[in-house]
Structures are given as C-alpha cells and as structure tokens.
Amino acid sequence: MTQTQDAATAADRRTRTFGWSDPAEHASLLGQRSGLELMLAMASGELPPPPIMRLIDVAGFHAREGSITVEIDPQEFHYNPLGTVHGGIISTLLDTAAACSVHSTLPAGVGYTSMDLNVRFLRAVTIGSGRLTCTGEVLQRGRRTALAQARLTDAAGRLIAHATSTCMLFDLPPA
Secondary structure: OHHHHHHHHHHHHOOOOOOOOOHHHHHHHOOOOOOOHHHHHHHHHOOOOOOOHHEEEEEEEEEOEEEEEEEOOHHHHHHHHOEEOOOOOOHHHHHHHHHHHOOOOOOOEEEEEEEEEEEEEOOOHHHHOOOOEEEEEEEOOOOEEEEEEEEEEEOOOOOOEEEEEEEEEEEEOOO
C-alpha cells in the first residue's frame, strides 16, 4: 500500500464501540425460570440481552410462547465485501428467532441446543432494505427434539430468507 492509500484508508475508517453484561450472571436463571419467563424478561429489559444481540445491534425483541421476533436495522458494519449484509448476520437472526422460539416453550430446568440450521437466502439486504423483522415459530416439539422455522422480511414485507432448525432438548444439571 502507498502512503496515499494508507491516508485514504485511515480517513475512511469508521469505528464502533459497544458493551455487554457478563452472561454468566444470568446463567443460573436457566434452571429457575421457564424459557418464556426468560425471553419475556429480556424483551422487557428486566434482563440484559446476551452479548450477540449487542454485537449485531438488535433493535427489537418480542416474545410469546412458541414465537420470537427479532428486529434489526441493517448497517454498514453488517456488510460483506460485496456491499450487502453478510449471510452470517442473516443466519444469526434466523437461528436466534428459531431457537429462542423453542426456548420459549421449555419449562425451568430444560435446556436446548441447535442441531442444525438450514437457510435459504432469497434476496440481498442493504441499508436500503429498511428494518428487518425475523419471526420464528415452533412447528413441533417432542420430549427430546423440537423443529422450528424462521422467516426474515424487509421493511416492505418481502421475504429475504427462510430457515428451519432442529433443536435437541435436555435436562439441565441442578444448580
């Protein structure tokens, strides 16, 4: 890189700073509250969001039993080298909505983990797409697994991406 390129690069730099709460502080609540109680506490601000939600700058989080909605405003720091929102950000939104929807159905003392996430990307996303809304819902829940889906739409209501996810359910160890 030449000095001119270095100077131009430095002048074009943007910065971003964010903070988060220690996630270990709230880990003990997994065995004491139902999944819906935890999701509602995060949605109301009683509990801080997990660090990933601060990292990607989630704009809204809404919960009801069996369904979670996550909102985000696309920003430059979400972009890939092609000038669109990175597929990893889109996948993170879909995974969050689908898996947290499963979590919202679980009693206290039961945990989950994603076993798979199958994503279909349908449209590119840019800042011009406006607020994105990602809604997940549980399609089926058994004793050991649950199936959920999530739909990501842009501000005009167009489908951006769709995903399905299988989650494994398990008993949490006693606190």
